[in-house]
Structure formats: C-alpha cells, structure tokens
Amino acid sequence: SQTIHQWPATLVQPVGSPLSLECTVEGTSNPNLYWYRQAAGRGLQLLFYSVGIGQISSEVPQNLSASRPQDRQFILSSKKLLLSDSGFYLCAWSVEGSPQPQHFGDGTRLSIL
C-alpha cells in the first residue's frame, strides 16, 4: 500500500534561518507531488507541484522553493525565513494524471520567532 511521510511534525525557527521540510512517498511510482500551506481560518494554498523529477511549478512567488531530487521525494526549502512563513505545511500526492491531490501527509507546523 502507498504511504506518505512528512517530517518534522513541528518546527520552531528564528527569523532569517534556513528551512528544509522533507516528504517521501512509498508504494507508488511517478506520483504528482504537492506542497500546500494552511493558514488559520483559511483554506489550503497551493505552493508548488511536481509531475516528475526536477519538474517544479510554483504557484505563489515568495521566498520558498521546492525540489524533487528523486521520484518520490519532495523538499520544501527557504534560505531565509520570514515571520509570515509561519503556518501548517502539507505535502500531498496523487497518481499520475489525477486531477486532484488524493493523499496528504500529517503536516508540519512551522512557527517563526
């Protein structure tokens, strides 16, 4: 069966520090991969999606970036975090060609101090 792992579960970082959140999927190949951010009282905002290794599409210009170094690995990064980067970050995947994210990780709660 397919599983998705996202870590860490919680993270507290100072303003200006770097960020690396990792997501891996098991039990499937060539998935579509997504990074979302969820702010309190708001829906999910799509940050990045990827249809294959090295293929990243950015939905919202900001100081975050994403990379897909392997088929089932998706990394969210930042060189210098801002206070506004605080939030709940969710990784998700769907089967190739699927119109929507099907499976979500348990999320990372990021607090910027």
Added chain:
Amino acid sequence: AQSVTQLDSQVPVFEEAPVELRCNYSSSVSVYLFWYVQYPNQGLQLLLKYLSGSTLVKGINGFEAEFNKSQTSFHLRKPSVHISDTAEYFCAVSDLGGGFKTIFGAGTRLFVKA
C-alpha cells in the same frame, strides 16, 4: 478563475442530528468537486468526489454530497452525526483543464456535541 465559498465557518450540532455543510463554487468551465476532512493536527483525507455521472455522490463515513449545476453548489450531508465526526471539512474544485490547480475553500469546522 475558479473560487470556492464555504458559507459557514463553524457548525455546531448535537450527536445523532443531521448536518449539512454548504459549498458554492464559481467556474467558467466544467469542474470536478471534492470534500476533504481534516482531524486535528493531521493532513486531509478525501471524503468523496464528483467527476461525472450521478449528481448524488456517496463517500466514506456515511457522508454524501449532491452536485447542483444550476445553483453551482456541492453541499455535504450526513443524516446522523457522531462525536467522532468533529473535524474541519474542506470543499475543493478543479476545472477539467486545470490539472493540478485544485482550489480549496476556507473550511467549515463541524463540532458535534453530546
């Protein structure tokens, strides 16, 4: 451009009562529609989806939703709720040509009271 409006931010309801969570969308093209559930400190779980065919869609945990094209709505219903249904529910839409740009509503918090 697409948008999704969940008309209620919070819905309190007593256990075993029926519930309806409302969702309206706007799009200039045909759409796929989804409902997700999120339990505290967890990711989202797909409850049900409408892609085509019958407008009444049944999902997991006894939930169902009805697609109404004329009213551009996709309301979620359950005839009898349990305490364990307490969670946040998200409506989402993606258009047939939009690929991966699924748009989510702001969410409705369902609170089931004993």
